Amino acid sequence: MVAFTSHEVLVGDHALEQAEQNPLSTIYDSKRFIGKLFNPNEIAKEASRYEFKIKEYNGLIRFVVGSKDNMTEVTPEYIGSRILLELKKTAEERLESPVTMAVMSVPAEFNELQRNFTKMAARLAGINVLRVINEPTAAALAYGLHKKETVSNVMVVDLGGGTLDVSLLNVQGGMFVTMAMAGNNHLGGQDFNNRIIKYLLKLIEKRFNKPLNNPEDLQKLRLLVENVKLKLTQDNSTLIRTSFPSLGNHLVLQENFTRETFEKLNVDLFEKVLQPIKIVLEKSELPVDNVDEVVLVGGSTRIPKIRQLIQNFFHKVPNTTIDPELAVAYGVAIQAGIIGGVWPLQVSAIEVQRKVEKIHVT
Secondary structure, three states: OEEEOOOOEEEOHHHHHOOOOOHHHEEOOHHHOOOOOOOHHHHHHHHOOOOOEEEEEOOEEEEEEEEOOEEEEEOHHHHHHHHHHHHHHHHHHHHOOOOOEEEEEEOOOOOHHHHHHHHHHHHHOOOEEEEEEEHHHHHHHHOOHHHOOOOOEEEEEEEOOOOEEEEEEEEEOOEEEEEEEEEEOOOOHHHHHHHHHHHHHHHHHHHHOOOOOOHHHHHHHHHHHHHHHHHOOOOOEEEEEEEOOOOOOOOEEEEEEEHHHHHHHOHHHHHHOHHHHHHHHHHHOOOHHHOOEEEEEOHHHHOHHHHHHHHHHHOOOOEOOOOOOOHHHHHHHHHHHHHOOOOOHHHOOEEEOOOOOEEEOO
């Protein structure tokens, strides 16, 4: 998330904190637009999903930000560069040395144009990209699956904040072949949060006889809901106790919110996670029992019910020995280490490029 204010550009949590007060100039999901060509109907459909303004330029997307008196247009690659600059700055502070080169990962479905625009984002941040690898390949590298002789078919399920990507890899030593892909571009942690938010808004209106519609209090509720979801990955229940100034500080919302309630609110969305998995197996003509390893990537795969659904479907426990939010980053770091001469060359990833169309489900 990147936000443009009258005097500065904010990234990450700082952008999120002010999103409710500055929705027209707070940009997120820019990765979905980078280097991708859209027709007018697709642009109109995408624009309806966001509060910020999207503008077409030669088939590509630009975001319109700023105040009425000072409007400007920024590209998805510029948004990406601001995020990379923040990462670069953080890394340089930790390493106490300059960072000028990188290995990057992209979704397996990215075409050459999208990959080039991703590199452009890095160049704008002063970073020279030495290699780009696919995210599922990076995850498999992180788990060391290229070194396991008994592993050949790997299903990578990547469920993040807003998207679901499923890829089937055939792994032979250091060679990775993407056999099939499917996904849902509008399914993830944000959707699960929205179900809780709607539930709590109804509860608040019923309990206090007035709706909660103050922007700052709504932002407070969103942040609270994210913490509730995270707590429920470990605990069976969590106590919500908070007040909202717009309703009156003397009114306190107190509710014991359970994992069971969370699962009931999202039961249909959780089931949707299995749809692209089934499509990938059908497309590759691979029986479910022939999947040797199931790797979970993305923060939303921490949700116990989602892990249970995937485990029941494959009749085996998914591999979660690495933090799902860091698996791709670990894999990319290994590839960077190979190029830098830190890791033995035999673990290098060789991606076999073959035209595989990704199927999108809704």
